[in-house]
Amino acid sequence: MEVLQENIQVDKCIDCSRQSLAPAYVCANCGGERFVAEQVQGMGKIYSHTTIRIAPEAFAREVPYPMAIVELPSGLRLTARVRLEEGQQMAVGRRVRCVGLHPSGYWFQMVPEENGKH
């Protein structure tokens, strides 16, 4: 079900070049309806985070599952699952990288901080 995926697919508006998360139907910037698919590097920072402990029926077997809003360097954000190693905790601003694509969307992992910084 899950495939390895390091990049995020975005739809770039052919008319104004604005990038939107895929799938885009109408460019909210210019009204264009023609897009070209592009891949952007799935490296980003946690904008905010939570852990879902009560889930809709379809996800009930997966609880508890960590989730984050990830902000890419371009400013584009997405809602994603986070795979935490034993002892890891999410925090706003922590670096994460995309590791997979799943029916539940992109999955990210924490990037170890340099110099032992948390």
Added chain:
Amino acid sequence: MRSVSIIGVGSTTFGLLEGKSIKALASSACNGAILNAGIDRKQIQAFYLGNYIGGILVGQETLAPVVACELGLEKTTACTKVEGACCSSGIALRQGHLLIAAGVYDFVLVGGVEKMSSASTAKNTEALAAGMDKDMEGYTGLTFPGFFGLMAHRHMYEYGTTIEQMALVSVKNRANGVRNPRARFRKAVALDEVLGSRMVTDPLKLYDCCPIADGAAAAVLCPTEIARTFTDAPIEIIGSGHGLGQSTSYSMDGPSCTCTVYAAREAFRTAGITPSDVDVAEVHDCFSIAEIVDSEDLGFFEPGKGGPAVQEGLTRVDGPIPINPSGGLLSKGHPVGATGLGQIYEVVRQLHGEHENQVKDAQIGLAMNLGASGLVSTVTLLKRS
């Protein structure tokens, strides 16, 4: 545009109302509003009924005409179900208000209803998540509590808001709910109990979350110029706004629901007043953090000051800006499609001077209803005339 007033209100209690169908609940609240207004029901020209997940949870659609038939409204009555997630009946109210203001109708019944207790928590969570953008976020497993968990952590990061400040919202509102006979929860909770309750979606714990409920509420509206024909104490709608926010959590513009900011701006502009003129407010505290965010988005406090304001007691019934003296959604429960008019019911009681937690000499009241992940909001300003 004509001035519009509320001439009658009705509400069921909010809670686990076993044996009461969605039609029974809506009919009871609507009939209550008609009787309270003292209006001949044959005069009602239009009926807007807010409902969110009746189709999913109890399989009842086309709800407005169904309830209208039960109420014995004229066959010429224009009946419309209104949906905007948890903001459904806030929007229903505004539709009725605007159509009277525009001169299309003179008498409009507005209502809101939800029946939730017959479904499991997982089924309710799934149904509520139908308000998310399915293409962009619905498949991820995010929930509305999850959205407010994301909102809370960002608010804490940007402003230093604390877990305790959020918990104090629940403590305050649960204390207010003790005296409200319409509330589902009428037992106060201590700070330690909130902090010690089990985690639902980090950092929100069980007592940071409002409970589901069954319930319905309604109001009858007419032009202010003839309102006194029906009641000695009409409540004028002096301003209202209806704003659009974002359809996904990742589009959040800081820890704020911008739909509320826009709705509030429009409401205060049309009323020609400022937040400091408001005597009492019922706001959408679906989660403790939501009340803090609402209080900032409405302009009662600067961004980041909503948490300290709770801690300082500024929003208590006897404080300078009493927020949710009814107990809010945290005490009353959240029958999602009914909540907006449930708030109006509470504010009308305040402006009549009849509330169980009466704010002294309340003249101007505010009700603020929010739908989905900060996607849609209505703000209504009411005044005792």
